[in-house]
Amino acid sequence: MKASEQRRVTVKDVAEAAGVGVATVSRVLTGTGSASAATRERVLAAAARLDYRPSALGRNLRRRHTGGIGLLVPDITDTFYARLADGVLACAKSAGEPVILGTTGDDPEREAELIGSLLEESVERVIAVPCGDGEMWGPAFRAGLGVVFAEREVPGRNLPSVRADDRAGVRTAVEYLAGLGHRRIALLARHGQEQRVRAFREALAELGVPVDEELIVLARGTRDSAYAAAAGLLQRRPDVTAVLAGGNMLGEATVLAARELVIRIPRDVSLVMFDDVPWAELCSPPLTVISQPAHDIGYRAAELVLRERGRPRTVTLPTELIVRASCGPRR
Amino acid sequence: MKASEQRRVTVKDVAEAAGVGVATVSRVLTGTGSASAATRERVLAAAARLDYRPSALGRNLRRRHTGGIGLLVPDITDTFYARLADGVLACAKSAGEPVILGTTGDDPEREAELIGSLLEESVERVIAVPCGDGEMWGPAFRAGLGVVFAEREVPGRNLPSVRADDRAGVRTAVEYLAGLGHRRIALLARHGQEQRVRAFREALAELGVPVDEELIVLARGTRDSAYAAAAGLLQRRPDVTAVLAGGNMLGEATVLAARELVIRIPRDVSLVMFDDVPWAELCSPPLTVISQPAHDIGYRAAELVLRERGRPRTVTLPTELIVRASCGPRR
DNA sequence: ATCCATGATGGAATCGTTTCCATGAAGGCG
């Protein structure tokens, strides 16, 4: 008692039913070329009657590329990237394009694999939060792939990208903390956030605060790595009075590590976290954050990759300091 | 100075380079059929030399279906679904399959659209958190689609699904609250969580607590809707002493609404939240939760849809009560 | 009345792969 195999309705069936040639059917359905009103109507009626849905397979082969957008993020579990993905999906939806999601785990090798796999599928539009250097994107460009980078850019080349204004965000946070009297400010960042590290150094320099390299610590994109980085920093340097966390996972890790070490926020150390997330307000204490328009980043990136093929553009979106209760004066 | 269009390397090129026919190349590369060792080597060498990557387009058309897995979730921004998606991605990665992500927003119409679009792409495997009734899945089955439902099931038909043990989870939570002396326990649930509502009724009945229909309130899947539901409940019925939130967004909304209304947790009302999320521990107070294996649900669903085509199976994964500090004795 | 431009139309080629089938060679067995 197996399900009866159902043959797919093809353009040929529609042509036959409408008494015209396949070329005419295609022309009517795609809206290209000309056809008389009577014919158009007959074709449309036949297509509707047979419940015809053109197969993307045939079309793709003929056109030699797949529709749709490839989306590469480090970790979909990180709400920042989830919101970014949501923005991409929102824009893709209005364009009727499917989205192929892949997670790199911030591993350049995995990233290269995913690029290869997208190439194999002949996907021609990709939005990526890059983690490798520019090298691995070579084959992609050579294959004519349209790429827009999000949140980060690859150094060297000048390629379209959509990013939050890291420089301004970091500067605002640092100035805010400095204004509270802090001098030994630490930065917790992910690999790939070199832009923020650079901005951090600059901001300190401008304020005349010497940069202490030991207070800049990098973590990989996992929860464990973030916790290790935060706990390590707090233990190694009990003299830090403020921490700037470069992402919500690092902020979370800092809160956790501080509790574990019985370091009170904000009495013992102040904390500013990059990226506003719903729980920042629920946290004890509510976290002061630099909010980033994650959704918009994704949406704009999708717009760029869909509508502005070829024209390399860089979009920078503003960040905002939201003061809550995780910062106090220097102890 | 435009980039030179690069012609794709095809099986024909490889055949020519290796001095064999296209059929032989295909046989060697796919591992089907027979070929002499010498030929195999020549083909492999030629393919490597030309950096040949078979186009998925041709293969898909010939095979009449696309590889890959369609994944339909209500909202990728909800960490539960993000973790579920992560599980699917993990399994898909090991199988080398791409994942096409779509969000339904718990809207049956949008769900139907997405199904249609997947059908058009000839995707043949789908993992979905269904929101509509069984109706709209009809065309999908008729087209021979392999579907595995996650987190929820559609009523009526007996179809493969992977779910957390809602019944046990709800019962555990209700028994825990009842054990603390609570009698007026409210349930905040999403549409689509009827299973949990049913379990809630049963659990109360078994404990001899009359069910008060006004204490069961349903919300849609947005933050706003969740907040409205929580705030509405708390205002309308100041006599509730405990709330069971059917998901992390509802839990979040409950904490927020309670603060707004100056209702203290757990002194004034106790809260148990479905789904353990990282911030539950960071929250003030730390939230008592029913944890769900979101990642595993996704992973198992992917396993099912990849390896067990046709064999309808239902997998139920255990939940766990994690006691933190959001519940107290009846006031 | 003739000619040309325009529009409608369908046949056939094309995209890149897999797979069916026919062919030829080689080897084992009686």
Added chain:
DNA sequence: CGCCTTCATGGAAACGATTCCATCATGGAT
């Protein structure tokens, strides 16, 4: 030595759409 099986191999068909091109009809302009 001849026959049959097995293996290796390549040509060609198939998948389902789009699109090039040739054909034919129509109608306006000269």
